[in-house]
Amino acid sequence: MHKKSGIALILAGLLAGCANQPGGLQGETLDLGDSQRVSRLFAYPNNCSVICYRDWTLEQTVEHYLQQSLTRDGYPQANVRVTRKGERIHAIFDGTPTDYGKSLLQLLDAGDLAYQGASQLNSDGKWQYNWYFFLPLGMALENRKSVELLHFPPDYSLTQAQDYLRSSTTDRWASLLSFNGVQAEQTPAYQTIIDIAPIAAPASAGSALEGVYGYFTSYQRRMVSELSVGSGDTSLPMVAFGAPVRSWITQQYGVNLPVLGLGQIDAAPGQQVSVLGANHPSYIWYAADPANNKGSEAAANAAGIKVMGQDLSAACWQAGMGQQPTADPQQTLNTCTEKWQVTEKLQTCELFFTSVRNLKPDEAAAKCKAG
Known part of the structure; x- marks a missing residue:
């Protein structure tokens, strides 16, 4: 091969590689x-x-x-x-x-604020021996569809799984998103989490952690502002899970959010974000426990089916707004509640019995048809 033509072929190959x-x-x-x-x-x-x-x-x-x-x-x-x-x-x-690294550097800068809060919490003698400082690592940094506001991550997500999205809470909500048309491999894009306490802790730590929010205010507000930014002029939809988080929204932004209550918060100047109040993803097991329903299994099932309808409606809103962030939030919610609490009420019942009571599909269908 002629030396000149050989060099030309190499250059052509490199250019083709770049083009591909x-x-x-x-x-x-x-x-x-x-x-x-x-x-x-x-x-x-x-x-x-x-x-x-x-x-x-x-x-x-x-x-x-x-x-x-x-x-x-x-x-x-x-x-x-x-x-x-x-x-x-x-x-x-x-x-x-x-x-790509811009969002990562923003997360780490916000993490510095969280660490300052955790350090002050420890200096004040309020840090507990079985708590772990844990930022929401491993999330979608760029191609987010929606934001989830939660209380705190479970300790095993850090110590065992080393995966922020590996928990019974996030697994259940991912399944609800799937029931609403989100492909399983796409659910992480909808589950960009902000925990208002960046502390991995045992499940029983909830009440103790309710007293620490004030140490992380700068971190919390910065995360809400940065992670709720969508493409163009749109903001990403946000779901606030559980009573402590909904109360935090009221305290920080002045918006009252009952379950399936819809509000708008000012995440930053000129940046309004639609936020939906929801049950905590694990609340259904409490609501559907006969011990919390005067020992009545029938009452427990009825309570569980009601919560299932609320949860499916909230996940439906999250999926719909995540796919169409410019859609009307209230209309989307109305459509979702109509679907899961009226039109598809039988399916809501069956999903409760299969996913919470662990019945087989035919058993669940028979139980729901029997009323």
């Missing part, structure tokens, strides 16, 4: 901060006492959560490599938009 890259997907390198900052913001080590459940380095831990974000953002072929240079920790992205 998805538009704007080139990657970038981010400086995440020094190792001390990155360690605390990524809760490192995530799961160690004397023995580490997963004996990962700091770099492996950061890679793990950032790869989760890439997948949930719809870039499964992209990858990230985390390196250390002196005391600085760098994340090197490949196959992502060139500005």
Whole structure:
């Protein structure tokens, strides 16, 4: 082969390779901060006492959560490599938009505010031995569809799963989104979570954590402002789960949100966000417990079916507004409540018995048809 033509072919190959890259997907390198900052913001080590459940380095831990974000953002072929240079920790992205890291850096900057609040909480003697500082890592950073406001993440999401979306709460809500037409692999895009207490704790810690919100006000409001930004001039829909979170919305934004109550909050100047009040995803097991219904199984089932209808309606609104953020929020809610509490009431009943009472579909259908 002639030397000149060989060089030409190589150049042509390189240009063809560049042309075949998805538009704007080139990657970038981010400086995440020094190792001390990155360690605390990524809760490192995530799961160690004397023995580490997963004996990962700091770099492996950061890679793990950032790869989760890439997948949930719809870039499964992209990858990230985390390196250390002196005391600085760098994340090197490949196959992502060139500005992909902006949302990550915003999250970490907000995380600094959360860490300051947690440190003050500890200085005031209110931090408990079985609490873990835990930011919402591994979420969709760019291609979000909606935002979920919750109370606090369960401890096992950090110490066992190392996955913020691995919990019975998020699993149940993902199934409700699926019942409303969201593909299973798409549900993480709808479940970008802001916990008003960035503390992984046992499920029994709820009442203790209700007294710590004031330590995280700057963090909370910044997260709501930044994560509710959609494309163009639209804001992403938000669901506020559970009484403590709905009360927090009232206290912070002056909007009263009962279950299936719809409101608008000013997340930032000129940025209005539609927020729907909802039950906590796990509330249905409390509502449907015969012990909380004077021992009556029939009353417990009726209470559970009512909550199921509310939850399906809320997930329907979230799915609908996530797909069409410019849609009318109230009209979308009216359509959803009509569907699940009137038109499809029988299906609501059957879904309660299959997903909460664990009956087989034919057993659930027979029970609901019998009234």
